[in-house]
Amino acid sequence: MTVAMAIADLQDEVEGRVLRPGDEGFAEAARPWNVAVQHEPDALLEAASAADVAAGVRWAAAQKLPIAAQSTGHGVTDAMYDGLLISTRLLKDVEVDIAARTARVGAGVQWKDLLPKIVPHGLIALNGSSSDVGIVGYILGGGLPVLGRAFGFAADFVRSIDVVTPDGRSRTVDAGHDADLFAVLKGGKGNFGVVTGLELDLIPLTDFYGGSIMYPGEDAEEVFTAFRAWVAGLPDDACPSIALLRLPPEEFIPEPIRGRFLVHLRFAYPGTAEEGDRLIAPMRHVSTPVMDMVGPLGYEQVDLVSMDPADPLPFENGGALLTDFDEDAQRALLDVAGPGKQFPALLVELRLLGGALGKPSPVLDAVSGRDAAWITQAVGVLAPPIAAMVPDAIAAFLEALRPWSTGRTLVNFHGRPGDAEDRARAWSPDAYDAITKAKRRYDPDNLMRFGHAVQLPSGEPAEAALPLL
Ligand SMILES: Cc1cc2nc3c(=O)[nH]c(=O)nc-3n(C[C@H](O)[C@H](O)[C@H](O)COP(=O)(O)OP(=O)(O)OC[C@H]3O[C@@H](n4cnc5c(N)ncnc54)[C@H](O)[C@@H]3O)c2cc1C
Incomplete structure (x- = not known):
């Protein structure tokens, strides 16, 4: 044929x-x-x-x-x-049961499709920094939410998953049906079949507070030092992150920040304006902010917290979980990517973990990083004239922070997977062990071998090309 x-x-x-x-x-x-x-x-x-x-x-x-x-x-x-x-981009079905606080979404549904259907009812789900991201892909990687420290990983809120396994069977898996597969799908990425949809628990939320403050990049040392002291006193449900941004001089970027090198503080908090104002106050008086856009928000404005790029980009990223971000780590980061350095990446960021992210999952899963204190990543745009320099810059950034690294990443922040050893770094050893066992059982012919696929323990090369027919 x-x-x-x-x-x-x-x-x-x-x-x-x-x-x-x-x-x-x-x-x-x-x-x-x-x-x-x-x-x-x-x-x-x-x-x-x-x-x-x-x-x-x-x-x-x-x-x-x-x-x-x-x-x-x-x-x-x-x-x-x-x-x-x-x-799966056309699988856009969304069914919401407001009374039961659940949503069923198809595998093409993005967070921006779901949020308008639930937020007006006082309910949220645990999206990440961009609501343009697909719900299924994000959750298969564990899903680190904007409000992660307050509620935990998004995968913890999955009730069931519809998946077609490589044997061609369509299964609905949950804690009582194919529980081993249900566990590894949550965090194990696309290793076990093609997911067609999933059901999520929704979370009631009365108040939401947050946004971002931009400071001149030249003040990075002062801002990072204040940031480290500030986060040490925050309550568990406050969700901060910090980044260094090198923005291009493009028209779509607003004038005060266009083409600038900036420190970007992001803050999200599931509480009142009074409490939010009180928490952010110390950071308002550090350096001289270029923009201060922190205040009470409707949750539908959640993208304003991180202000991720809205339009498609050619990019590469690389991340690491950190045990700590102390004075020496700060110095190491600024020595590579701080003021005066020719660092060809759009962004380096640090998101504080802990809080609910540090608690064990209520149901078994393959989400890693619960024992780490921070996730860091560098993101570079693969466009001329810097494209060729980006991979080395990301590697140099990760190398500088290696003394504080757990040696592992979160799969959603891992970046391009390398050899088998590097692929394994996207999970904790226990999760990786569970994933490789399940891989052998559910995908013995190694058909799902792209992206963050694990290499089978038998050593078959993940990239082996099979001839068509
Ligand atoms: C701007 C931006 C912001 C981000 N912010 C966050 C964040 O805050 N927190 C976080 O945790 N992650 C974040 N991510 C990472 C993001 O969650 C992952 O890249 C995720 O995989 C994207 O899912 P997708 O479906 O949109 O992308 P896709 O590229 O379509 O999918 C990515 C991978 O997911 C798997 N996959 C997707 N759909 C299916 C399916 N139906 N069945 C089986 N496997 C499937 C496949 O392995 C696929 O290669 C961000 C990424 C970007 C670019």
């Missing part, structure tokens, strides 16, 4: 489009948010339903073709050159 015939067979079985590189519509359907990556798989299935996903998985598995899933493409690190790429 020729490739074209095999693809025609799949098209006959599904409602959605099956496209090949070069077909009209392929480039748009395959394009990830991280536009540095250009996929060229044997075929792309733009699934119109969970049944389409199941048909795609069965079709690929029958030929032992690799399978990958993409929703928004925020988390893509490498291009797929063979096999079947299943796009």
Whole structure:
């Protein structure tokens, strides 16, 4: 059978489009948010339903073709050159039960699709710093929320997951059904099949306070020193982070911060304006802020806390969990990325962990980092003239902070995975052990081998290309 015939067979079985590189519509359907990556798989299935996903998985598995899933493409690190790429971006169903405080979302739903349906009812869910991110991809990586210290990892709030495993079976897994698979899906990333949807617990929230303060980058030492002293006195449910930003001189960036080097303090707090004002007050008098946009917010404005880029970018990132961020760590960070340094990255950031993020999960999962104090990452834009310098800059940043690193990352902050040892660093040893055992059981042919896939213990190379048909 020729490739074209095999693809025609799949098209006959599904409602959605099956496209090949070069077909009209392929480039748009395959394009990830991280536009540095250009996929060229044997075929792309733009699934119109969970049944389409199941048909795609069965079709690929029958030929032992690799399978990958993409929703928004925020988390893509490498291009797929063979096999079947299943796009879930059209799986946009959202069902909310306000009384039961639950939401069921399809695998193409972004946080910005869900929040408007729940926030007016006094409910939130645990999105991260950009509501443009896909809910499923984020939660499969554990999901570190803006309000993480107050409520914990987003994966802790998952009730059930609908997944098509590489054997072609559609399963709904939860704490009572395929509990081992349910556990490793939460944090284990796309290792075990293609998720078609999941059900989440929603959280009541009366007050939300937060935003950000920008300071001149030249005052980084003063601001970071004050920040470290300030966070030591914050309550467990206060959620701060800090970044160094090198913003390009682009029109879409507002005038006071366009083209500038800045320190960016972010703050989120699930409490009243009075309490929020009291907590942030010490940081308002450090340096001379360029912009101060902290105050009471509607939760639908949650993106104002981090002000992540809204439009697709070609980027690379790399992260590390830290045990501490003391004076010496601060000096090491500023020596690489601080004032006066030619550091070609858009952003380096530090998010404070602890609080509810440090508590054990109520239900078994594969989320790591609960014992770390900070997650740090560097993000660089892969555009001329700095593109070629970005990977080395990220490596230099991580190397400088190595003495404070736990040696591990969170998979959502890991960046491009390297060899088997580097891939393992995206999880705690226990979680990694559970993931590799489950991988052997649910994906013995190693079909889900893209992105943050673990290498099988038997040593099969994750990137081995299998011929089509
Ligand atoms: C601007 C920005 C802000 C971010 N902020 C945060 C944050 O605050 N907290 C945090 O935890 N993370 C954050 N992230 C990381 C983000 O959560 C991950 O990149 C996540 O994987 C994105 O999911 P996605 O579906 O949008 O992206 P995609 O690139 O579509 O998916 C990423 C990966 O998730 C897996 N996946 C996605 N969908 C499926 C599926 N249906 N079935 C099986 N596997 C699937 C695959 O392995 C896929 O390669 C951020 C990323 C960006 C770019």
